[in-house]
Amino acid sequence: MSLDSLYQQLILEHAKARHGSGLDASTGSVAPGSAGELPVPGVGQSHQLNPVCGDEVTVRVEVSDGAIRSLRWEGQGCSISMASASVLHGLAEGAGLGEFDELVAAFRDMLRSRGAVQADPEVLGDAAAFEGVSRYAARVKCAMLAWVAAEDAARQARAED
Amino acid sequence: MALVKTPSTLQHAQPALDDAEVERIRNDFPALAQEVNGHPLVYLDSGATSQKPRSVLESEQEFYEQRNAAVHRGAHELAVRATEAFEDARAAVAAFVGVDPDELVWTSNATEAVNLVAQSLATATVWAERGRGGAETRRLALGPGDEIVVTELEHHANLIPWQELAFRTGATLRWIPVDDAGRLRLEDAASVIGPRTRVVAFAHTSNVLGTVAPVGELVALARRAGALVVLDACQSAPHLALDLRALDVDFAVFSGHKMLAPTGIGALYGRRELLDALPPFLVGGSMITTVTMERAEYLPAPQRFEAGTQRISQAIAFAAAVDYLAHTGMDRIHAREAQLGERLAEGIAGMDGVRLLGPGPGEEWHGKGRIGLAAFDVDGVHAHDVGQYLDSRGVAVRVGHHCAQPLHRRLGLTASTRASAYLYTTTEEVDVFLDALADVRAYFGVA
Numbered sequence: 001m002s003l004d005s006l007y008q009q010l011i012l013e014h015a016k017a018r019h020g021s022g023l024d025a026s027t028g029s030v031a032p033g034s035a036g037e038l039p040v041p042g043v044g045q046s047h048q049l050n051p052v053c054g055d056e057v058t059v060r061v062e063v064s065d066g067a068i069r070s071l072r073w074e075g076q077g078c079s080i081s082m083a084s085a086s087v088l089h090g091l092a093e094g095a096g097l098g099e100f101d102e103l104v105a106a107f108r109d110m111l112r113s114r115g116a117v118q119a120d121p122e123v124l125g126d127a128a129a130f131e132g133v134s135r136y137a138a139r140v141k142c143a144m145l146a147w148v149a150a151e152d153a154a155r156q157a158r159a160e161d
Numbered sequence: 162m163a164l165v166k167t168p169s170t171l172q173h174a175q176p177a178l179d180d181a182e183v184e185r186i187r188n189d190f191p192a193l194a195q196e197v198n199g200h201p202l203v204y205l206d207s208g209a210t211s212q213k214p215r216s217v218l219e220s221e222q223e224f225y226e227q228r229n230a231a232v233h234r235g236a237h238e239l240a241v242r243a244t245e246a247f248e249d250a251r252a253a254v255a256a257f258v259g260v261d262p263d264e265l266v267w268t269s270n271a272t273e274a275v276n277l278v279a280q281s282l283a284t285a286t287v288w289a290e291r292g293r294g295g296a297e298t299r300r301l302a303l304g305p306g307d308e309i310v311v312t313e314l315e316h317h318a319n320l321i322p323w324q325e326l327a328f329r330t331g332a333t334l335r336w337i338p339v340d341d342a343g344r345l346r347l348e349d350a351a352s353v354i355g356p357r358t359r360v361v362a363f364a365h366t367s368n369v370l371g372t373v374a375p376v377g378e379l380v381a382l383a384r385r386a387g388a389l390v391v392l393d394a395c396q397s398a399p400h401l402a403l404d405l406r407a408l409d410v411d412f413a414v415f416s417g418h419k420m421l422a423p424t425g426i427g428a429l430y431g432r433r434e435l436l437d438a439l440p441p442f443l444v445g446g447s448m449i450t451t452v453t454m455e456r457a458e459y460l461p462a463p464q465r466f467e468a469g470t471q472r473i474s475q476a477i478a479f480a481a482a483v484d485y486l487a488h489t490g491m492d493r494i495h496a497r498e499a500q501l502g503e504r505l506a507e508g509i510a511g512m513d514g515v516r517l518l519g520p521g522p523g524e525e526w527h528g529k530g531r532i533g534l535a536a537f538d539v540d541g542v543h544a545h546d547v548g549q550y551l552d553s554r555g556v557a558v559r560v561g562h563h564c565a566q567p568l569h570r571r572l573g574l575t576a577s578t579r580a581s582a583y584l585y586t587t588t589e590e591v592d593v594f595l596d597a598l599a600d601v602r603a604y605f606g607v608a
């Protein structure tokens with residue numbers, strides 16, 4: 001198995017570009033992070049940590065009219081975890097909630113398949129580049145980190161929408 | 162008079178193992194002779210766990226084929242053979258670290274051994290409150306106003322049990338800080354360790370920095386304060402000649418799997434009178450004298466701390482492991498690994514965009530050189546990615562915080578990459594690793 005199947009060019013580019021990174025308070029309707037704040041309708045935020053390596057990401061999602069209006073994130077970690085957050089930003093913003101759920105489910109299925117499930121670019125778009133990660137069991141968590149956070153944030157946002 | 166000062170790490174009575182001997186040693190380790198990702202395996206993760214020589218694997222197999230029985234019970238022949246082998250193993254491992262057999266308690270690993278001490282001290286506190294146990298046991302009780310001292314560079318195994326002990330007893334946890342480079346601030350130790358200090362627990366050798374602690378100085382401070390000393394010898398017992406009695410510590414812990422033995426076996430050394438005063442950790446079968454429906458009387462150490470059916474084959478294999486090490490010669494292993502550590506440090510420190518953690522090449526901290534271990538940070542490339550790249554070249558290293566989050570935080574990092582050698586590591590392997598490391602930044606497009 002070649003390393004390049006894991007570190008596809010697209011992944012390395014996203015890891016550097018970090019699209020959607022930065023939780024500037026002005027871009028959201030809620031101040032980042034602080035515990036105990038009142039929930040804001042349509043907004044959810046989730047922090048996820050990979051205890052193995054200390055990678056962490058915070059994702060904030062705003063939902064309105066049944067769609068993800070904004071998905072922004074902040075974090076630090078390896079190229080796989082940062083690239084997957086960057087790709088997710090591009091795919092999720094503007095997606096309907098049903099579409100978003102389908103996207104996350106397809107990504108998870110592919111990653112957990114140990115290489116058995118081929119990526120469907122129709123559903124996954126740029127996230128198909130993570131297909132190679134599924135063969136590296138230790139890295140699946142890295143790729144899922146932001147997505148788990150986004151799923152959790154979206155759930156909160158929906159509950160309060 | 163010598164004009165050039167020889168680093169103390171190189172002043173070993175015995176010469177270092179040479180390349181030819183290391184080649185012979187490698188033949189004893191089946192796991193080393195394999196390819197990984199199309200390259201010969203370069204195993205530089207012995208700090209996490211060591212590979213095992215055939216003699217260790219065979220001793221375990223031989224036990225199951227010839228002597229398998231539960232120990233310390235049963236009158237039949239196999240039980241006698243098993244018990245003898247089990248107790249001989251204790252004597253062998255005890256002798257390897259310079260203590261008496263009845264001062265050595267088997268545990269699962271070093272982590273369990275630290276927990277044994279910390280939780281038994283918590284139990285001593287409860288016993289004292291409820292009027293149970295003799296004067297020696299009551300003296301071990303902790304309470305508000307008492308202090309437990311660790312260092313900022315500890316492995317979580319030698320930190321969290323003390324946090325919990327402090328919580329349970331109302332004692333305060335304090336620590337000796339490290340400076341920006343990670344060096345223990347001995348000048349602060351004298352104020353941190355004081356009359357309220359009851360326990361001083363520290364690593365003999367850092368699993369991140371590869372440094373050897375100033376044991377003498379810390380023990381002297383602890384003695385002045387009347388505190389117990391707990392030594393985490395997890396990274397020293399495998400790599401240097403250890404004489405726990407000479408170090409004058411009260412307790413010491415180490416894990417078999419880091420020193421050629423199987424997983425599942427470790428040891429606690431405890432000064433005899435302390436072990437006998439300490440309440441048991443786990444209770445149940447095999448550690449009692451008389452039991453009624455209301456209460457039980459406990460055996461003296463070490464059986465008092467060995468409840469339940471023991472890790473017999475692992476203990477026997479542990480003895481085979483220390484035989485292998487002693488036969489090779491710990492001073493020679495230490496000297497060899499000091500050379501490899503130096504080569505690692507030099508190669509890593511000389512690379513653009515790579516930060517070596519711990520002492521620089523040729524540097525000594527507290528009068529001691531680096532052991533055969535080096536952790537580092539690659540600028541612009543996360544440790545996980547560094548490790549993945551090295552793995553693609555056949556090189557196995559450890560990535561992450563190495564169970565030392567506070568130290569990493571103090572060094573301004575969340576994770577690092579660590580290469581660690583052992584008696585079977587060749588000079589070429591270190592060079593293969595360094596060559597691969599030199600390509601990492603280019604691969605990830607940051608150089």
Ligand SMILES: Cc1ncc(COP(=O)(O)O)c(C=O)c1O
Binds near residue numbers: 209270316395
């Ligand atoms: C310094 C140090 N202390 C304690 C431990 C814990 O050892 P174990 O996981 O075998 O209990 C380790 C091993 O990682 C270590 O390096």
